[in-house]
Amino acid sequence: MRIGSLQLSSNLLLAPMAGITDFPFRQIVREHGCGLVFTEMVSADGLLRKGESFLKIGQGEHPISVQLFGSDSAVLAEAAGMAQHMGADAIDLNMGCPAKQVVKTGAGADLMRFPQKVKKILIEMRKRTTCPLTVKIRSGWNEREVNAVAIAKLAEDCGVDAITVHPRTKEQAFRGWADWNVIAEVKRAVKIPVIGNGDVGTPFLIQKMFDETGCDGVMIGRGALGNPWIFRMRSSGSPEEKKGVIHRHFSLIEKYYGEEYSAHQIRKHLYWYTKGLPNCTSFHSRLSGLKRKETVWEAIHSYFESIQRRGPCQSSK
Numbered sequence: 001m002r003i004g005s006l007q008l009s010s011n012l013l014l015a016p017m018a019g020i021t022d023f024p025f026r027q028i029v030r031e032h033g034c035g036l037v038f039t040e041m042v043s044a045d046g047l048l049r050k051g052e053s054f055l056k057i058g059q060g061e062h063p064i065s066v067q068l069f070g071s072d073s074a075v076l077a078e079a080a081g082m083a084q085h086m087g088a089d090a091i092d093l094n095m096g097c098p099a100k101q102v103v104k105t106g107a108g109a110d111l112m113r114f115p116q117k118v119k120k121i122l123i124e125m126r127k128r129t130t131c132p133l134t135v136k137i138r139s140g141w142n143e144r145e146v147n148a149v150a151i152a153k154l155a156e157d158c159g160v161d162a163i164t165v166h167p168r169t170k171e172q173a174f175r176g177w178a179d180w181n182v183i184a185e186v187k188r189a190v191k192i193p194v195i196g197n198g199d200v201g202t203p204f205l206i207q208k209m210f211d212e213t214g215c216d217g218v219m220i221g222r223g224a225l226g227n228p229w230i231f232r233m234r235s236s237g238s239p240e241e242k243k244g245v246i247h248r249h250f251s252l253i254e255k256y257y258g259e260e261y262s263a264h265q266i267r268k269h270l271y272w273y274t275k276g277l278p279n280c281t282s283f284h285s286r287l288s289g290l291k292r293k294e295t296v297w298e299a300i301h302s303y304f305e306s307i308q309r310r311g312p313c314q315s316s317k
């Protein structure tokens, strides 16, 4: 798959997820074949005011797309130029965040309601960047205002290189199901690559999205939590593989956040990695009280040892 000048090694992409797609997680999915990673959404305004404390791109962390959110065209354009200068291989505009504190500032999904504003923003962002520029949209504001196709065409006319469609409305937030028909409609309406997103938690569903919508790429969010193997179109890793990846992930977290904060950071990932494994609930409750890196390591070792003693693994579900 190609996005503007960027040739990707895979058409499976990691979704931007606030609080989750940090450097260690992006590294883990990249090592499992993910074609393009996105940062979590970064405030354009914050980036301009605080620079590097708002955006860190690791060494060798390419290709990477930086997702920006904001509502002011001049601020977004300047931030896009700055992010490119800081090493972004692509810039993505967030037009899908439904969070109240974002929408009330006119950013995120609120942009879907104002095509003329979007046009101004994209034209200015395009002028300030030479790397690929993409947008991530929803189906619309609510079920009466589904305008993904119109926004996608407008974005294409402004020189955007690819569009990601998460076909839920802003009002739906993350409830209900994504309506993949909207992805198919956008795909039929534009010539630039279309990336489908929403409810692709298994290799079967990923393939189904490709087949049913004709999309060029699939962006995976929640399905990648604790499961980087999904980028190799595998349902999951074996317990042995999980243990290996947990070690790698924990080491990356330690290096990135420092020892003191590492136990806190790895815990949520441990829940995801071990979900569905035997006795995972007692492992999860044991984890919740652990604050020191050494005790978390110990808990991981003894948990996986106990699984291995049980012999061939069955899911506890």
Ligand SMILES: Cc1cc2nc3c(=O)[nH]c(=O)nc-3n(C[C@H](O)[C@H](O)[C@H](O)COP(=O)(O)O)c2cc1C
Residues within 6 Å of the ligand: 015, 016, 017, 018, 019, 020, 039, 040, 041, 067, 094, 096, 097, 136, 166, 197, 198, 199, 200, 201, 219, 220, 221, 222, 223
């Ligand atoms: C915890 C969390 C944080 C998210 N943060 C962002 C974000 O920063 N920017 C964005 O465009 N979407 C964000 N999303 C939405 C995802 O990128 C994606 O569109 C959504 O989860 C649907 O895909 P999935 O069904 O594969 O998870 C977030 C989703 C979750 C669950």
